[in-house]
Amino acid sequence: MSNTFARRLLRWFDQHGRTDLPWQHPREAYRVWLSEVMLQQTQVATVVAYFERFVGALPTLRDLAAADEDTVLALWSGLGYYRRARFLHRAAQLCVAQHEGELPRELAALIALPGIGRSTAGAILAQAHGLRFPILDGNVKRVLTRYHGIHGDPGQAAVEKQLWLHAEAHTPSARVADYTQAIMDLGATVCVRSSPRCEACPLAADCVARRDDLTAQLPGRKATKKIPTRATVMLVLRDSHRRVLLERRGPQGVWSGLWSLPEATDPDGAWRLAQQHARIDDAQTLPPFTHVFSHYRLNIEPLLFDRATAQHGIADNPQLRWCSADELNALGLPAPVRTLLLQINDTH
Template sequence: MNPFASALLAWFDHHGRKDLPWQHPRDAYRVWLSEVMLQQTQVTTVIPYFLRFIEALPTLRDLAAADEDRVLALWSGLGYYRRARFLHRAAQQCVQQHGGELPRDFDALAALPGIGRSTAGAILAQAHGLRFPILDGNVKRVLTRFHGIHGHPGQSAVEKVLWQHADAHTPSKRAADYTQAIMDLGASLCARSRPQCEACPLAADCIAYRDDLTAQLPTPKASKAIPTRATVMLILRDAHGRILLERRGPQGVWSGLWSLPEAADHDDAWRTAQRLAQIDDAQALAPFMHVFSHYRLHVEPLLFDEAAAHRAIADNPSLRWCDSVEIAALGLPAPVRSLLLAPFSRESTRKST
């Protein structure tokens, strides 16, 4: 076994995470689900979502058979909803093409929607103990610092070099433990900021530590100014307390999720509300900001109480009146769900003119 892997596994035996919920049992479905959830999301955030998801859909066949709204509802709050759609689609392909199981063949597994090379390697290494390298964000950070590699890790040339190092360090034995160990190291001691280099098992040979480059590596992506966009969200609530929801189109953020009707400004909001329902007045709720990776969204919610549905929208499958129980069962963007869970009333709002 190479010195890198030996040092890392010795550290893992004493300090690694061995009680994560997807490790007991560590089957392919649970590993896959955790790996997808962990993309751009921390372990502490993922654990409650994983437990809720696996309780509702304990097997791959359960996931494949579920409707998309249920899958998105279970995912709601994790963000990056395309991950959930790929997960659902891949499960259906496994039922159709692979006997209801994730394939053990690397090429077949990596070809499934949303999986790719690193996730396929993680599944095969952790669920089956097979020797396949991985290269998620934590691993990129460890290898970039250890080998002193400059350049943004997302660049194809840099990533190619990182894959070569990842493959060279991956041992033939204890592949599952090694895979967990290098992810754990990147998530803990080799964190993005304030890494604990003195406690790192790789510090003796780490170029970034030797040359005092841990603050510079990995090389950050060139930053761009994040623009701010504005929208008005319409909360149309009828006499029964139901809210009018609209399924978003296939493009853009929150694609395919149920959300609130939106308008460009207050005048447009009134026109849209009058098209959707019979309304009287509106109450402006507290505005808020939601931050995406590429822009900020300034949201002004308008509450139209005692709205009466127009018959003209009854046959529109993209519109539906939902009570609180129905809303809880649908996939909604996290800020919209939070908005609808907030107590709003005439006493806590002001009229909008």
């Protein structure tokens, strides 16, 4: 192997790399794909339990394709960015319809599937099939940006183009699966965002950022902007059987298609909405909390309407349903809503 970068990295991987991750045993295309999508926006320590639960319920691509959306979203609940789960589901269905129930082994065909970009496709082909394709996730971008001393936001097209060229040049012809895992591991455990452990890095001798004392400046960050704050009142309508009224959210906006609590813009509107759904006597204001999305903060004020009596017509509305605590486990609920309902069941 003439590639010094890869040779050093693989030598380090043989001693320090992660070889006990659940998607590595077996390292099949479906499991690699699922792990790669889960690891977007989420750390390995969090993903492991979700991955094991997901493949326990849907062990094959065909199982995922055949599952209903509520099942998929329930298994995903807590990981956030639910569009990823919908893309997984749709891509699995397309694989059954167009690729005999398997993920294709061609880069273009993989990228044509919903939610699979060049880096995810490369990871699938490299790790599951040992084919020589580079990857460029966030960890790899950080390693290459520092090693080559590349300035600018890695998300910008011109910078990303440079990084892809380096990623391609460094990817070896042998042990591609191990190399792919190695460069991700290096970024996740050594070349971390804050206080990188340069003394433990196998690439430190030739790293431009280390040489020029630029590890704190690289990779460059995009300009930050203040995110707005919004407010909502969530209605917790609970009947005498301790069932809670849920409403399926529309196809647009955050938490699209998930089951959630009815919402109003203010307490007066919450009372009016509650009276449309049920006969109520009183409400209890619960402690407010804030949920932070990538693009805004949501201040949530929960109102508990206990011992509510359902109005006629709810049973005929497919977007509304009364659910027991046990039934909640089978539905896709936003993580803060699920946490809120668990707390209410424990304390009220």
